[in-house]
Amino acid sequence: MAVNICHYRRLARIRCSWTNANPGRRFYGCDTNRDEGGCGFFVWLDPPMCEHSRNVIPGLLRSVDRLQAELETARRRENRERRAWTGLVLSWVVFLLIWMGTSEKYEATHDEMKQLPM
Numbered sequence: 001m002a003v004n005i006c007h008y009r010r011l012a013r014i015r016c017s018w019t020n021a022n023p024g025r026r027f028y029g030c031d032t033n034r035d036e037g038g039c040g041f042f043v044w045l046d047p048p049m050c051e052h053s054r055n056v057i058p059g060l061l062r063s064v065d066r067l068q069a070e071l072e073t074a075r076r077r078e079n080r081e082r083r084a085w086t087g088l089v090l091s092w093v094v095f096l097l098i099w100m101g102t103s104e105k106y107e108a109t110h111d112e113m114k115q116l117p118m
Contacts, residue, residue: 006041
């Protein structure tokens with residue numbers, strides 16, 4: 001039997017472990033998860049990692065996760081600021097349009113009043 005065939009005689013998928021003991025280490029596993037009725041087939045594809053790698057990689061993964069979270073927070077903040085500036089600019093445009101409209105009405109009314117007999 002080939003290594004990449006599970007107990008159900010299906011092709012096993014190559015997966016990647018992200019546990020602290022085997023970070024990034026690839027293995028063959030049943031295509032169906034054990035929780036969903038899979039057979040639990042499991043064979044390592046990569047050789048064991050050295051102790052140094054097992055100690056360093058989890059810290060690097062945590063750093064990447066932290067940086068990704070910070071980046072997502074910064075993007076959300078940037079989007080909020082962009083929406084705030086857009087709202088401010090639009091409110092000023094509306095204000096100016098209303099002000100210009102009332103200014104023209106005021107001038108027309110003022111001109112009409114000049115023409116009234118006193």
